[in-house]
Amino acid sequence: MNRRDFITTASLASVAIATTGCNDNNRQAIDYSKHPDKKDHTAKNVNINRNKKTTIKLATSWPAHFPIMGTGVENFAKRVKEISGGSLDIKIYPKNVLVPALAVFDATSSGEIDAFHSGPYYWKGKNSAFSLYSGTPFGFTCEEINSWMIYGDGLKLWREQYANYNLYPLLGGNTNIQMGGWFKKEIKSLADMQGLKMRIPGLGGEVFAKMGVNPVLLPAGEIYTSLERGVIDATEWVGPALDIKMGFYKVAPYYYSGWHEPGSVLELTFNKHSWSKLANEHQAMIEVASSEMNALMSYEFHAQNIQALQKLKELNVTLKSFPKDVIQAGKKALVEVIDEQSAKNKEFEKVYNSIYSYLQLSKAWSDVSTREFLNVR
Helix, strand or coil, X not given: CCHHHHHHHHHHHHHHHHHHHCCHHHCCCCCHHHCCCCCCCCCCCCCCCCCCCEEEEEEECCCCCCCCHHHHHHHHHHHHHHHCXXXXXXXXXXXXXXXXXXXXXXXXXXXXXXXXXXXXXXHCCCCHHHHHHCCCCCCCCHHHHHHHHHXXXXXXXXXXXXXXXXXXXXXXXXXXXXXXXXXXXXXXCHHHHCCCEEECCHHHHHHHHHCCCEEECCCHHHHHHHHHHCCCCEECCCCHHHHHHHCHHHCCCEEECCCCCCCCEEEEEEEHHHHHHCCHHHHHHHHHHHHHHHHHHHHHHHHHHHHHHHHHHHCCCEEECCCHHHHHHHHHHHHHHHHXXXXXXXXHHHHHHHHHHHHHXXXXXXXXCHHHHHHHC
16 A cells, blocks of 8 residues: 555544544543633532531640641641632631640540540550550651551551540641750760659650659640759750750750650541541541641651751750660660550550561661661761
């Protein structure tokens, strides 16, 4: 077949196909998104709940506009409103506005409010297992605990146990690795830890207690003055970004790297009844927005910490690592705490066994990947 015959035959075939495609038996819908010159008459921002506005009361354990944690949940609420086309409105109540900072768990459980944003380890008095969902000393990093939560048994166990309190938790952020704290005097050995009064909560506080430290629980607003006046000798908070705002460097010049909270989870927790009443698409919107918040918060902590660390260096803060005997004592103390809590509470034991199994697999992978890379970078 010569070139002219081929073109003629191909053209006739194309016409036949086009004609066949337009008859009533083979009619196809036109995708206007692929024809920008055609007007798409589909209404924008359509939401099936557009005529049914739902309002959710959410209280936090943070002050209004508190950096990263507070602003993170505020941005989450804005995101939900945007995604829902305004049909879902989450009202944020900072600490002490609607309920006290550490009363949000009970207020949500009872149905006084619909949801809260806080940290699971604050509720270890309800069930010691709850502290494990925040993380453990020498345990999961941010990436690892998210992996265990989503692809391991974490969320499943958490929701089973919170259900006993009429609660339904979602991941609500992560502080990323936290620093070991601010000390008025240098820690040269484990002996320097004996009798030290230190603000430190959660499992980390229990571990430090085994090492001879006297853990003290203080609200954020009292930490600086307590440190300044000698009521406490040391404090941990979060990391450079938030610590520098607290001014701890002015009264405690030694700043230590940490291992007590390597990737602490924050929670976005709903009253189960309030959650079940939400339309399916509203639940999906919240889940998507909370997943976004969970990721963005950890990224923002990293971004702000690396900038704040440089400022701390300019302020001549002394950056230190704990001596080897302190770290060894910490690991030994952790085993004792885990054994004691497991003997007292089978739910604690069940959660920790899940964490331990997943952590061993993760460490094996991290040792040949991340650790090797960091050593040569």
